[in-house]
Amino acid sequence: ALSRKSGMIAGIKVEEEIIRDLERLDTELYEAQKEDSEIWTIVENLDKQVEFRLDDDNVFWQDTRLVIPNDATLREALLTEAHSSPFSVHPGSTKMYHDLKHYFWWSGMKADVATFVAKCLICQQVKI
Template identity: 65%
Template sequence: VSGQHGYWASLRIEPDLIFWIKEAQKEDSEIWTIVENLNKQVEFHLDEDNVLWKGTRLVVPNDATLREALLTEAHSSPFSVHPGLPQTQRRHDAIWVVVDRLTKSAHFLPIRKDYSVSRLAEIFQQEIVRLHGTPSAIVSDRDPRFASRFWERFTESLGNQA
C-alpha cells in the first residue's frame, strides 16, 4: 500500500488520516523503539513514506483522538474493517457457515476466498450431503446469481441436470 491513499482492512483511508497517522507515529516513543530496532524485527517494516507497518497492517500510534477518528471513519463505512482470518497451513482464509434451519445446527467449513462455485459445490457435497443428504432448498445471503450458479454446479456434481 503506497501513494496518497492507503487501505486499512476493507476501508479506504483518506489522505489526511494517513498524514495524521504518519505525523503521530513520529511522536510516539513506542513506535520509535520499534523503528530503532527494525533490523531485529521481522514483522515490522517502514514503507517508502517512512510509515510503520506490521505485516500488511498499519501501526496506529497510541493517540486517543486519532484512534477515535479512525473508528468513526470505520463505523460510518458500509464495509467491514475486520482484516479477516489468518491463513492456515492449507491456505484457508475464510469460514463457510452452513446452517440447517430445521435443527438449528451449523457446520463451519474452512475455505479459501478464491474458491470457485464448482469447488464450493464439491465441498458442500463432501461435508454436508454426506452427513445430512441432499437438501430440497438452499438459502444464501449472497447474490442470487451465486445461489443459482451454486445450485447448478451442485446438481451437476450429483450427476443430475439443473
C-alpha cells in the same frame, strides 16, 4: 433514468468525501507515527523485529498493515469511520475488528474495537 443518475451522483459525492477524509486521516496518522515513542522503540530494534518495517517514505508497517500510533484522537477517528461510514453500517465488534485488522495494526486493537462498539448507542438500541 433521472433518479438513477441522481443516485449515482450522490454516491460519487459520498465516495469523494470519504476519500478526502481518509487522505486527511492518512496525513495525520503519518505525522503522529513520527511522534509515537512506542513506535520508535520498535523502529530502533527493527533488526530484531521481522514483522515490522519502515517503507521508503518512513511510514511504519506491521507486515502489510499500517501501524496506528498511540494517539487516542486518531484511533477514535479511525474507529468512527470504520463503524459509522455508509459502507459499514454499524458492524459488531468481531466483524469490525476483522475488517480493520486487514489494513491496520496497533497494540490492543481488539479490545479498543470491542469497547468502541459497546459504547455505540445505536448498536445498543438495536440489541434491545
